[in-house]
Amino acid sequence: xxxxIPTETPVYLFLGFLESGKTKFIQETLEDxxxxxxxxxxxxxxEEGEVEYETVKFVGAENVELVTIDDKSQLTExxxxxxxxxxxxxxxxxxxxGTWLLEDFFEAMPEGWMxxxxxxxxxxxxxxxxxxxxRQLTFDKIQxxxxxxxxxxxxxxxxxxxxxxxxxxxxxxxxxxxxxxxKAEFDEIEDPLPFDINAPVIVIEDKDxxxxxxxxxxxxxxxxxxxxxxxxxxxxxxxxxxEDIVVGRHVMTCCADDIQYCGLACVLxxxxxxQTRDWITVTAKVxxxxxxxxKGKGPVLVAERVIISEPPEEQLATFY
Numbered sequence: 001x002x003x004x005i006p007t008e009t010p011v012y013l014f015l016g017f018l019e020s021g022k023t024k025f026i027q028e029t030l031e032d033x034x035x036x037x038x039x040x041x042x043x044x045x046x047e048e049g050e051v052e053y054e055t056v057k058f059v060g061a062e063n064v065e066l067v068t069i070d071d072k073s074q075l076t077e078x079x080x081x082x083x084x085x086x087x088x089x090x091x092x093x094x095x096x097x098g099t100w101l102l103e104d105f106f107e108a109m110p111e112g113w114m115x116x117x118x119x120x121x122x123x124x125x126x127x128x129x130x131x132x133x134x135r136q137l138t139f140d141k142i143q144x145x146x147x148x149x150x151x152x153x154x155x156x157x158x159x160x161x162x163x164x165x166x167x168x169x170x171x172x173x174x175x176x177x178x179x180x181x182x183k184a185e186f187d188e189i190e191d192p193l194p195f196d197i198n199a200p201v202i203v204i205e206d207k208d209x210x211x212x213x214x215x216x217x218x219x220x221x222x223x224x225x226x227x228x229x230x231x232x233x234x235x236x237x238x239x240x241x242x243e244d245i246v247v248g249r250h251v252m253t254c255c256a257d258d259i260q261y262c263g264l265a266c267v268l269x270x271x272x273x274x275q276t277r278d279w280i281t282v283t284a285k286v287x288x289x290x291x292x293x294x295k296g297k298g299p300v301l302v303a304e305r306v307i308i309s310e311p312p313e314e315q316l317a318t319f320y
Contacts, residue, residue, distance in 0.1 A: 017098035242271035
């Protein structure tokens, strides 16, 4: 018998590679009376590690349905919708396979499923090796998370080495280092921007464009009304007004597969007959206003001065 599907279903995502501590944390969470609210819970497990769930220890175990998916082809919106209807699911807890990209889950999420919390776990003893050899998977597990937990963190390990990797992907998430004895320590390393956001003109060096673009998009209010100066690559479109262009850089956040052009709408002082792939140095005031590029409001550079420039020595912007 099918149950009525709620209009909104909270989803709790637990990410990380195999043996990173996800199962242990989820087990402890479902044993915690504070997490039990009488809701029918789907525990969706997409990989099997050495640690197995002890479902009898869950608080409100009768309200938890454990379903394992070991073949990614099973992960479809149709299947998950069917599960929810048949089991009467009101919330979802997911232990996500470390070798699968998160976009596969997002694409399969039924209508009404809402991401409520994302936590990522890494084994500190293997993390640096994973990051060096499977950078895309590491990036995938960090880019949308709210918290990164480094388990098995030893006194001899350098926090800065781990900190830099996480901050190269996200400035928003919290970082926790957990020792073998269970003691946890929050990352309190200050992470200043590589440019002065309070300067009369915020000068962005070529090597810092990726940091600038990410911080601008994440903290737009801090830039509105301020003047910035940087060298960027022009993109034009015949559908735009003669004085409207896009200026930015190609940015690699993870690996060669994810290089993308990260540009901002720019209104020139006057038409300049610029062409796509021209390089310019632009000095402009950041405004939040309507622009055709965004199909609504967004960050717009109202240019005060524009100079044709030579390409930089390194045309690809990165976080490294």
